[in-house]
Amino acid sequence: MCQKSINRIRKKWSVFDSVSGHGKYQTILDTITLGPLPPDFVLPQNAVQGTVAIKGLIALKSGDVVGDGKVGLVMHTATGKVVTLSPEDGWPVVMQGGEHGFQVKINFLLGVKNLGLIWFDVTWNGEVLTRFPLRLQQGKLPEKTSAPN
Numbered sequence: 001m002c003q004k005s006i007n008r009i010r011k012k013w014s015v016f017d018s019v020s021g022h023g024k025y026q027t028i029l030d031t032i033t034l035g036p037l038p039p040d041f042v043l044p045q046n047a048v049q050g051t052v053a054i055k056g057l058i059a060l061k062s063g064d065v066v067g068d069g070k071v072g073l074v075m076h077t078a079t080g081k082v083v084t085l086s087p088e089d090g091w092p093v094v095m096q097g098g099e100h101g102f103q104v105k106i107n108f109l110l111g112v113k114n115l116g117l118i119w120f121d122v123t124w125n126g127e128v129l130t131r132f133p134l135r136l137q138q139g140k141l142p143e144k145t146s147a148p149n
Contacts, residue, residue: 069095079116114136116135119134
């Protein structure tokens with residue numbers, strides 16, 4: 001697939017400003033808060049702090065793109081580790097042009113070892129089409145208040 005076709009696909013991911021009608025990019029950041037840990041509790045190094053259910057949908061329309069390709073999903077952890085979540089070469093897809101498209105349903109459990117910002121890359125034939133973020137944070141116990149007299 002040529003760079004021109006990839007740029008056309010990227011344009012499909014833009015969000016249009018409802019007032020001016022001009023395209024603009026919008027960042028959506030979801031934050032998941034894990035349950036609080038007891039005071040003075042120390043997790044062993046590399047211990048899993050919890051699990052998070054990740055559910056989503058990757059959907060693309062063909063437009064001018066015709067032919068075989070592979071769609072992939074790659075995770076960049078908060079520590080910088082890169083993990084391929086799709087099959088190594090990606091999910092095989094045939095683009096037929098026009099309104100034809102495809103959808104890949106995402107549904108997996110993520111074991112959380114490190115909190116912070118995670119990025120997911122959606123790829124087409126190994127090139128990044130778009131990215132979306134997910135922030136993981138630790139919840140806090142409510143502060144103790146004294147009982148009224």
